[in-house]
Amino acid sequence: MFESRSAGRPWLSAYPPGIPAELDIPRLGTLVDLFEECMTQSASRPALESFGTRISYAALGDTAEAVAAWLADQGLVKGDRVAIMMPNVVAYPATIFGALLAGCTVVNVNPLYTPRELTAQLNDSGARILFVLENFAHTVVEALPDLSLDRVVVAGPGDGLGLKGRLITLASRHIKKAVPAYRFPAGLALRFDAVINAGTGKPKIRADIGPNDLAFLQYTGGTTGIAKAAMLTHRNIMANVEQSRAWFRVSAEYGEGKVMVTALPLYHIFALTCCFFFFMKIGACCLLILNPRDADGFIKTLKSTRFTHFSGVNTLFNLLINHPRITEVDFSKLDFVIAGGMAVQATVAQKWKAITGQAIVEGYGLSETSPVVCVNPLDLPEWSGTIGYPLPSTDVAVRGLDGRDVGMGHPGELCVRGPQVMAGYWKRPDETARATTPDGYFRTGDVAVLQEDGQVRIVDRMKDMILVSGFNVYPNEIEDVLASHPAVRECAVVGALSDDTGEMVVAHVVRRDPAITTEALRTYARTQLTGYKVPRQVVFHDALPKTNVGKVLRRALRDEPPTA
Structure with missing residues (x-):
């Protein structure tokens, strides 16, 4: 059972008025x-459109x-x-x-x-x-x-x-x-x-x-890159819905006439909790977007609907602000705009604000945390570049490799404890133990800094996970597929910056058959991998950089500029 602590929470003094430090989680039910x-x-209200x-x-x-x-x-x-x-x-x-x-x-x-x-x-x-x-x-x-x-x-x-x-x-x-x-x-x-x-x-x-029964198996690579399912209980999801409701200070009365643009897929934990269950809780309507990648169709839908809330990831905002007909959309009824899933780029946030008049309120979470851990204040005048403050009933700590708190302003691993944290990984007690500290915190695998005012800023990811349009891509899986091709001797996969997807997959390959081409490998990968996991670029090498024990140095490859 989660036990909160009142001490060591500098963010509480920065909470907007009316937001409690603690919530009565046990009463929430299922x-x-x-x-x-x-x-x-x-x-009688509309639930879906x-x-x-x-x-x-x-x-x-x-x-x-x-x-x-x-x-x-x-x-x-x-x-x-x-x-x-x-x-x-x-x-x-x-x-x-x-x-x-x-x-x-x-x-x-x-x-x-x-x-x-x-x-x-x-x-x-x-x-x-x-x-x-x-x-x-x-x-x-x-x-x-x-x-x-x-x-x-x-x-x-x-x-x-x-x-x-x-x-x-x-x-x-x-x-x-x-x-x-x-x-x-x-x-x-x-x-x-x-x-x-x-x-x-x-x-x-x-x-x-009951509240502790499993509601979802939410598959993720977690912090190790091994695909596994986060066990999310009814209590986990209900707690995160209530934490979000308290943060945004809304009720069922508020939900009358409200419409959330639900463009992110419901199989993604961000959309599931923040667009669906949260807006069900307040009696609002979810505007379901079947295919947000169809930018023309998406714009047409937005033009014909009176929407009041918008959620997305950086690539979705970027897609819209670069559409030639975006100025035809009426954003005047927007109450707030929420971003998660991946870091929002400053240029995207600035262009969005200029076009819509609304700042992007950025938050942070993971599949393992149902998902929301931190979020910026609702009345944010401009995009902040931070992930905001921990939600009510949530503790965060920033720790070094020795497991001790590193102190304000110093980077370390972000660790989270709260009622929204999963029950563990499905059938993987070893992975659960590896991701949990002795005092009950979940280790996110992300490098963060806790600022003096209690805001949290993400610095980098500790692992080699690649984030493509808000979706986790795990190098080990792609390497296994590429290595199964008879023309590949060895390979390593890393991420590189991309203007349209945040990051892209780059494969570094040592060929067994010098005749194999980039397109042939990409075509092969498409037969076994979802599109966003297929390497955008393939770089051929005579040998891959390795440690003295033979482990490929992904970091060295990541530092190489990708080729055209």
């Missing part, structure tokens, strides 16, 4: 309690109840894992709530994963049911020989949107040609609409769950 609260207080259509809390609740009933009919019980492999479509939040009502643990899956990546995650989690958008069903079919799934539920992008939704799904298939051919074995797969029909009208399902 995400099922949050669901019930939404249905009671906000039933997608493709220009709004879905009420009551309608979202009915769909979630049907999903829960169907899962129970499939024999799923408390603690069973349900995987969701979708972008931001209406079926996603309904499935999340349905799985939680049934007492299941949700496994969020990046829909852009390759069959190899999908297999690793589903098998590690032990997921029994997979919900997938039909655009990505072909990946599941390819991975099936190595999977052990009870059922697969296939959704269309317009599911849940009535007649208009059916037209949207048909257009996706036949006009945009966005659904590659797939065929599941007989009896394994069914449509999302069939699930809803089967579950509608059945008794409500309420599993006997």
Whole structure:
């Protein structure tokens, strides 16, 4: 159990008026309690908007109840894992709530994963049911020989949107040609609409769950670069929602008429907590953006919607401010703009403020912390370049290699303790122990400085993780793929700065076959890696720099300027 300390918290004196140092975490309950609260207080309000259509809390609740009933009919019980492999479509939040009502643990899956990546995650989690958008069903079919799934539920992008939704799904298939051919074995797969029909009208399902039960397995490379799942409990997520609500000083009354632009994918922890659960808590509406990389379509949606809140990562802000029609968007109703996932660049923050009139309020978090640890004050006049102050009921410490606090103004590893910190890594007690200090802090692996006023500034990452558009990329995984190519003798992967993605992947390769080309290696990598993990550049060497024990010196490679 987390025990807070009142001493040694210089940030408390800088808290804006009305923000408490501590919250009553035990009273918060579970995400099922949050669901019930939404249905009671906000039933008639719009909960979701997608493709220009709004879905009420009551309608979202009915769909979630049907999903829960169907899962129970499939024999799923408390603690069973349900995987969701979708972008931001209406079926996603309904499935999340349905799985939680049934007492299941949700496994969020990046829909852009390759069959190899999908297999690793589903098998590690032990997921029994997979919900997938039909655009990505072909990946599941390819991975099936190595999977052990009870059922697969296939959704269309317009599911849940009535007649208009059916037209949207048909257009996706036949006009945009966005659904590659797939065929599941007989009896394994069914449509999302069939699930809803089967579950509608059945008794409500309420599993006997408590705050310490697992709500999510959130996969991350953590601080070591080894892909693993952070075990996030109902208490973790509920605590972070309440911490955020207290920081921004908002209530259910505030949520009336508020709309959060939810462009970040819900399978990312930032969007899941900060865009979805937080805005559900206050009865606001989530504007679901299916594909924010379609800048023209994104701008068109923003022009046609009265939105009041915006969240994003640096690359998303950069995409928008460089669009020729950004000035046609009405930003006058914005209450605040939140950034996370990766560091915001100063030039991007300045251009955003000049165009929209709103400063970017930057925060910091990780999958392991549900995610928010620190955030800047809401009334920030200009982007600060810091990650702000620790949230209520949160302790941070900056420590050296010896585990001792380094003192104000000195860099060290940022360590976090609070009710939002995960229960541990799924089936990896050794990794959990490695990431936890004797006094209960989580070691983030990030180098930070604690300033005199209690603000925290991130200096650098301690590990070799590469951050591409806010997504973690782990060199070991890419090196394993490249090294499997017969023309590669050895390789090392590092990150380099990129104007459009923050960082990019650069592969340094010693060839076995001198005829192998950069494009041939990139093409090979694409067969086994999600697009953002594929090396943007490949640099060929006669030999890689190594230590005296033969370990590749990634730092030396990182210091080399990337070639064109």
